[in-house]
Amino acid sequence: MADEAQDPAMPSPPNEPPLDVPADSSPPDSDSDSDSDSEAQDKLQIEALESELYSNPSNYDAHLQYIRLVRKTGDLNKLRQARDAMSALFPLTPVMWQEWARDEASLMVETDGYAVIEKLYDRGVSDYLSVPLWYDYIKFVQENDPSVCECSPVGVSKARNLFERALTAAGLHVTEGKKIWEAYREFEQAIYQTIDASDDATKDKQVQRIRNIFHRQLSIPLVDMESTLGAYKAWEAEQGTSQDVESCDVGKSFPHVATAYEKALDMYNARVNFEQQISRQDLSDTERLQQYMIYLKFEHSVGDPARIQVLYERAITDFPISSDLWLDYTRYMDKTLKAGDVVKDVHSRATKNCPWLGELWARYLLCLERGHSSESEICSVFEKSLHCTFSTFEEYLDLFLARVDGLRRRISFAGGLEVSSDYQHIRETFQRASDYLAPHLKNTDGLVRLYAYWARLESKLAKxxxxxxxxxxxLLKISGSMLEAWQSYIAMEIELGHIREARSIYKRCYSKRFPGPGSEEVCNSWLRFEREYGTLEDFDHALQKVMPRLEELQLFTLQQESRTADQKDINIRKNDREKRKSGADITDEESPAKRRKDALQITKKSYMKDKGQVQNAAELRKSGDKKTKIGDGMDQEEIKGSASDTKSKAYTDQCTAFISNLDLKANNHHIREFFSDVSGVGEIRILRDKFTGKSRGLAYVDFIDDAHLAAAVAKNKLMLLGKKLSIARSDPRKGRKESMGHSDHAESVSRSTSRGSTASQKSNYSTSKERVEQVQLTGKNTFARPRSLKPLGWDANKPRTNEAEDEKPKSNDEFRQLFLKK
Structure with missing residues (x-):
């Protein structure tokens, strides 16, 4: 990062004079008054900022303002404390580290001050990749470390180690890495000048060292490689390898170097265009980040891990709060290196730059576990994560589960541990998760998952x-209206072989009202349970309890369907009146809602007529598994919601983008922020599940004109919340044609069912039969062809009856003869 203004998350402090340069902007006669007023105002601001940072330490802008004001006062001790406090919470930019080191160097009077500044540089290069900061670090050591200045063996070894660290971190930087290589060569050449002329062995060894640095640099794709090759030829000429620079042929003297150079030159030429794109100043931040992702995709195709890592470091230096970039970086490091200090450092910096992303903290915990970190270190990271603010409570849930996973593996696979004492940590973690999440995740699948995991570990691990x-x-006290909670409780008892306890749970919950078809499902589940595990008396007892409940639910379903049909009829009539007002053609045909209502009345009468058959217990025992749509209080809300949908705004989708593969956690704010560079965003409609209300991963986004829509479609395959979006222009004409076809078919079916005559039924049967006959299954795999079903006990040797006679309807006289015979 060339300057601090390039960091989108970290505001640049205003330009200000160094500590030892006073400001002189006022005339001499007014110096005392203006200075006193300014000092008083600065003091008040400092006190206010101190109070703000005490109550809210994570306020990044307050830290910057506080450091600026304290630096203006010249209080170095207070300034150190302010910078240390900020560095403990946030990574500092390279410019901030350089400024800090210069302030300390301006007051350095002893060797102790040198050690402090060296530690500052060492901390700074670990935050972000910065070639200028590494260069300043090296120069400071060369100029101020006595052992290095004197070229003592200890000092030379220290300097070489520092150069190698710098080359590992930034030596592959295509545009700026050359500075480190040149500084390294200059240092070694300076060492060569200090060697005694009579010591030929030492001189030859130093010459070979310098030659190796040249060879290493020429094998790496860096900017201005031709000038490096020219410098190498000139140096070889000085060593007597050739008479002059023009006659120096690297291919003959060092063929492997020439081959490596040609390969590196080809690699550089392949990257020139990418380097130009990411360094363009006329691109927006979003466009530059997209160019980085394209560049990274290219490096991934080449497959050099060191080069990929350096490019990731360059990208996060320019875009330190891009969560997608950090997720991609940590995922690559976990896949490539899996464990180690380098991977741990990447995860640590990821959580410091994007502390609001729970997935990064969960990955950090897994990384520590892979690296066999101590329990205290893992616990410390987990506690830090809980103090962060996440966008959803599910992220906190994932963190708690990740922590429990690690504790469980530690107990299960580490020998010689006391389960009773170690399991207490798991129990405490579950209890903390329950206390914090239960009020917010009430009646959700996530809470059921948490408690199911807890109960399983209590029974399996803790016994x-x-x-x-x-x-x-x-859990039942919190989410007793969730069928999944009762089912999971019952499943645990059945798995453990506790049949009596499972039966008692069924007796407690069969009469409860659950959303959707849950009430009927639990009744039928009880009957299935008694068939598989109970005695005949247990099954009869379950029937006596369940059947009245099923009748009540069936009647309730009919009432709900009737209300729904009435509401739809009202809506259709309202639409008809609006069409008449607009001059639309109105047919004399009966409305579909009216036909559905008539059919519903016929069904209801038939049900009331045959109610005696429903009450027959013997027949109901055989039909216990039959499921019916059950309504409850939740259906009322769904009906209201569907009724309100018909009154909702109609969308033409004439200038609309259709988005798929959307992250389920994404909301309107995320989508609007994603298209912030495009602008022109109008309505945003995320498609949600009809019953649960959860996102389906699809959305429509309206734009004010086609130009903005085209710009939005151009962002296809870009990342949002870790997933690549698929963006296309919505085509409302296609959907309208398909919906018209479906509505025509539905109307014809409704017309046939409303007649309710035997002739209509025969017609429907013949139509369906013709449909089946039209399907021709050919080839070897004809096992799926429809065949006549054979009843149990069917024997091929039995004589066949005359089908024609069976199908022929009998007359009244024939029926009388049959009754007289009986």
Whole structure:
């Protein structure tokens, strides 16, 4: 990062004079008054900022303002404390580290001050990749370290180690890495000048060292490689390898170097265009980040891990708060290196730059576990993560589960540990998760998942079935209206072979009202349970309890369907009146809603007529598994929602982008921010599940004109919340044609069912039969061809009856003869 203004998350402090340069902007006669007023105002601002940072330490802008004001006062001790406090919470930019080192160097009087500044540089180069900061670090050591200045063996070794560290971090930087290589060569050439002329062995060894640095640099794609090759030829001429620079042939003297140079030159030429794109000043931040991603994709195709890592470091230096970039970087490091200090450092910096992303903290915990870090270190990172602010409570849930996973693996696979004592940490973690998340995740699948995991570990790992049941009972107090909670509780008891306990849970929940078809499902589930595990008396007892409940639910379903049909009829009539006002053609045909209502009335009468058959227990035992749509209080809301949908705004989708592969956590704010560079965003409609309300990963985004829509479609395949979006222009004409076809078919079916005659039924049967006959299954795989079903006990040797006679309807006289015979 060339300057601090390039950092989108970190505002640049205003230009100000160094500590030892006073400001002189006022005339001499007014110096005292203006200075006193300014000092008083600065003091008030400092006190206010101190109060703000005490209550809110994570306020980045307050830290910057506080450092600026304290630096203006010249209080170095207070300034050090302010910078240390900020560095503990946030990574500082390279410019901020350089400024800090210069302030300390201006007051350095002893060797102790040199050690402090060296530590500052060492901390600074670990935050972001910066070739200028590395260069300043090296120059400072060369000029101020006594052992290096004297070229003592210890000092030379220290300098060489520092150069090698710099080359590992920034030596592959295509545009700026050359500075480190040249500084390294100059240092070694200076060492060569200090060697005694009579010491030929030492001189030859130093010459070979310089030659190796040249060879290493020429094998790497860097800017201005031709001048490096020219410098190498000139140096070889000085050493007597050739008479002059023109006659120096690297290919003959060092053929492997010439081959490596040609290969590196080809690699550089392949990257020139990418380097030009990411260094363009006329591009917006979004466009530059996109160019970085394209460049990274190219490096991934080449497959050099060191070069890929350097490019990631360059990208995050320019875009330190890009969560997608950090997720991609950490994912690559986990896949490539899996464990090690380098990977741990990347995860640590990721969480410091994007502390609001729970997934980065969860990956950090896994990285520490892979690296066999101590329990205290893992616990410390976990506690830090809980103090961060995430966008959803599911992120906190994932963190708690990641922590429990690590504790469980530690107990399960580490020998010689006391399960009772170590399991207490797991229990405490679950309890903390429950206390914090239960009020916010009430009646959600995430809370059921948390408690199910807890109960399983209590029964399997801790061998405490009483505690496991206590976990489930605690969940039922919070989310007793969720069928999944009761089903999971029952499943645990059945898995453990506790049939009596499972039966008692069924007795407690079969009469409860669950959303959707849950009430009927639990009744039928109880019957299935008694068939598989219970006695005949248990099955009969379950029937006596369940059947009245099923009848009540069936009647309730009919009432709900009737209300729904009435509401739809009202809406259709309202639409018809609007069409008449607009001059639309109105047919004399009966409305579909009216036909559905008539059919519903016929169904209801038939149900009331055959109610005696429903009450027959013997027949109901055989039909226990039959499921019916059950309504409850939640259906009322769904009906209201569907009714309100018909009154909602109609969208033409004439200038609309259709987005798929959307992250389920994405909301309107995320989408609007994603298209912020495009602008012109109008309505945003995220498609959600009809019953759960959760996102389906699809969305429509309206734009004010085609130009903005085209710009939005151009962002196809870009990342949002870790997923590549698919963006295309919405085509409303295609959907309208398909919906018209479906509506015509539905109307014809509704017309045939409204007649309710036997002739209509025969017609429908013949139509469906013709449909089946039209399907021709050919080839070897004809096992799926429809065949006549054979009843159980069917024997091929039995005589066949005359099908024609069976199908022929009998007359009244024939029926009388049959009854007289009986």
């Amino acid at each position: 405490d079935i009483v505690s496991a049941r206590g976990v489930w009972e605690s």
